[in-house]
Amino acid sequence: MYCLKVKEVRVFEKAKVVSLRFDRELRGYPGQFVMLNVFGFEEIPVSLSSPDSLTIKAVGETTKALLRTEKGKIFGIRGPFGRPFSLPSKDEKPYLVAGGIGIAPLNYLYQYLKDLKWREVTVIHGIRTADELIFDYPEIATDDGSCGFKGNSVQLLMKIIDTTEPFRIYACGPKPMLLSLYKEMKKIGKLKSVEFSLENYMRCGIGICGSCVTNKGLRVCADGPVFNGNEIDERDLKIEF
The missing domain is CATH 3.40.50.80 (Nucleotide-binding domain of ferredoxin-NADP reductase (FNR) module)
Incomplete structure (x- = not known):
């Protein structure tokens, strides 16, 4: 596990979605995910939404807590894991x-x-x-x-x-x-x-x-x-x- 600091938080109130941008890249490819350790709650799988961000919908206790994330918060990260999307061929x-x-x-x-x-x-x-x-x-x-x-x-x-x-x-x-x-x-x-x-x-x-x-x-x-x-x-x- 390693730790990343949140440098930007964007909350979409009506959609109940939060986007967290970190201080450095997650070193993954599109389609891969990380295990996000939300201290005080649980560890959850989250797909990468950009090289340095995660975008999460609040559906349970842990993800709802993420809506209250403030800039500078530290999260524990494992991964990225999994098989990413493949590239289309040139004719597709x-x-x-x-x-x-x-x-x-x-x-x-x-x-x-x-x-x-x-x-x-x-x-x-x-x-x-x-x-x-x-x-x-x-x-x-x-x-x-x-x-x-x-x-x-x-x-x-x-x-x-x-x-x-x-x-x-x-x-x-x-x-x-x-x-x-x-x-x-x-x-x-x-x-x-x-x-x-x-x-x-x-x-x-x-x-x-x-x-x-x-x-x-x-x-x-x-x-x-x-x-x-x-x-x-x-x-x-x-x-x-």
Whole structure:
């Protein structure tokens, strides 16, 4: 474990999201995650949203505490861990498809591709309402129609994508969204052209405890969290109760 100091805090109150920028880079690639030790609470996995930042939605006690983070706070970090997104081939058009806070790792991927001078990268962000916007991308889908396309990110993707041309889809978001995308790509035989970033429950982050194993026996923390569509099945994308 090593420690990093927060040099900038940005809170999106309506979206209940906080973005923490640190005093140095996390030395990871798009799609990888770190184990963030929130002193006094617990250690949680968080995907990188840029080379030096983490963007987190408040959903539980630990993540809600992060909304109160102040500049100068010290956090313990393990990682980065996991398999990152791969690069598209030169003839593939990249589509980055996010639902909710799933935009965080895809924001880093977008920056990474633009730094590599990728000419055309399409980012699609699906949210419930305009109040949940945290990054400024042109292709927005909202459930209530308050901003951009009325519908979800998968519906917007299927409206604008040309599936007759080579493409690569990078997806991160809630499981119902990922399942919908999985089914659409399976119907047209294009699962191998999709990379899914999964967010299964995990404890160790390094492939030892087995708490995040998929239905095909792969460990989300070590073999993923990014998986090609052919490496997972629909059971991995269904919500378990």
